[in-house]
Amino acid sequence: MAGEYMDFEAQITQMKKIKERMDRIRRKILVMSGKGGVGKTTVTVNLANALVDAGRKVGVLDTDLHGPNVAKMFGVEGRLMETEDGTSLFPVEPRPGLKVVSLSFALSDSDAPVVWRGPMKLAAIKQFLADVEWGNLDYLLIDTPPGTGDEPLAVIQNLPGLTGSIIVTTAQAVAVADSRKSVTFSRRLGVPILGVVENMSGLRCPHCSHEIPIFGIGGGKLMAQDMSVPFLGRVPIEVELREAEDAGTSWVSEPAAGPSAVALREIASYIDALEDDYLEMIEAEAKKVKAEADEADKRTQEENRNGGYA
Numbered sequence: 001m002a003g004e005y006m007d008f009e010a011q012i013t014q015m016k017k018i019k020e021r022m023d024r025i026r027r028k029i030l031v032m033s034g035k036g037g038v039g040k041t042t043v044t045v046n047l048a049n050a051l052v053d054a055g056r057k058v059g060v061l062d063t064d065l066h067g068p069n070v071a072k073m074f075g076v077e078g079r080l081m082e083t084e085d086g087t088s089l090f091p092v093e094p095r096p097g098l099k100v101v102s103l104s105f106a107l108s109d110s111d112a113p114v115v116w117r118g119p120m121k122l123a124a125i126k127q128f129l130a131d132v133e134w135g136n137l138d139y140l141l142i143d144t145p146p147g148t149g150d151e152p153l154a155v156i157q158n159l160p161g162l163t164g165s166i167i168v169t170t171a172q173a174v175a176v177a178d179s180r181k182s183v184t185f186s187r188r189l190g191v192p193i194l195g196v197v198e199n200m201s202g203l204r205c206p207h208c209s210h211e212i213p214i215f216g217i218g219g220g221k222l223m224a225q226d227m228s229v230p231f232l233g234r235v236p237i238e239v240e241l242r243e244a245e246d247a248g249t250s251w252v253s254e255p256a257a258g259p260s261a262v263a264l265r266e267i268a269s270y271i272d273a274l275e276d277d278y279l280e281m282i283e284a285e286a287k288k289v290k291a292e293a294d295e296a297d298k299r300t301q302e303e304n305r306n307g308g309y310a
């Protein structure tokens with residue numbers, strides 16, 4: 001499948017299939033981070049569980065082939081199930097209302113590192129967008145590897161009606177610097193930014209309740225303000241959250257769960273309460289910003305062709 005040559009007609013058929021599938025999903029959200037290990041998958045998995053708790057139908061697509069943790073954090077073993085005619089792939093369902101697919105389900109050996117070039121990843125992402133039988137969903141959350149590489153680009157360029165991106169960072173200066181690139185990347189490609197989450201934002205000492213700023217506190221919020229994007233909230237470090245992820249249980253669903261669950265539930269409620277009018281407005285704004293950037297690029301190319309003269 002991945003990397004196979006596809007003629008023009010087959011590509012058009014695939015694009016139509018993707019559109020049909022995506023039209024049945026109300027909101028499609030890309031979860032990104034500039035830096036690795038800042039908690040993108042944690043945010044994806046917990047937002048998904050919180051939205052399911054609120055009665056929403058949610059799908060999660062894990063496009064991270066090199067560190068696919070989504071299925072593990074939902075406590076499921078992933079395996080690709082096809083219809084008999086091979087035209088559709090079925091997601092796994094860790095709990096009612098939640099469907100999960102990882103690109104890694106297509107790999108036979110989970111211990112083997114993946115050596116796929118960009119075009120193979122692009123082909124695989126397109127195939128998953130076209131073939132996964134999500135049915136009707138309220139949300140599709142798409143987890144991507146860190147950075148602004150092939151996977152987020154493939155999703156943005158091939159998923160019609162992408163609602164927006166959520167950018168996850170820690171408050172640490174290096175993570176913030178990288179997450180600024182994710183903001184610029186989203187803007188340059190015309191993707192509305194729903195907001196920034198500052199994860200691992202302080203650890204409350206269990207003995208004295210003092211907040212220890214392991215990766216700093218506040219850097220993500222400052223970045224969001226500086227780049228004029230919404231700030232969605234701070235999620236503190238919590239041992240129980242990490243333990244729940246290792247056990248594949250839903251931390252946000254625990255009524256007595258601590259401050260990280262409270263913060264993640266609040267972010268999920270905020271996202272769920274976003275009005276369609278607001279989303280249309282930020283989509284129009286994002287398209288305008290992209291059109292202006294395209295125009296500026298065109299002028300620069302023109303100038304370069306004319307030896308630096310307009």
Ligand SMILES: Nc1ncnc2c1ncn2[C@@H]1O[C@H](COP(=O)(O)OP(=O)(O)OP(=O)(O)O)[C@@H](O)[C@H]1O
Nearest residue numbers: 036037038039040041042067200236237238242245
């Ligand atoms: N708020 C938190 N409290 C405790 N542990 C956390 C928190 N956020 C993330 N973790 C843990 O930190 C590790 C990295 O998180 P996660 O896998 O979500 O990051 P990521 O950005 O998706 O990583 P990658 O770059 O590999 O895709 C995981 O072991 C996760 O359980």
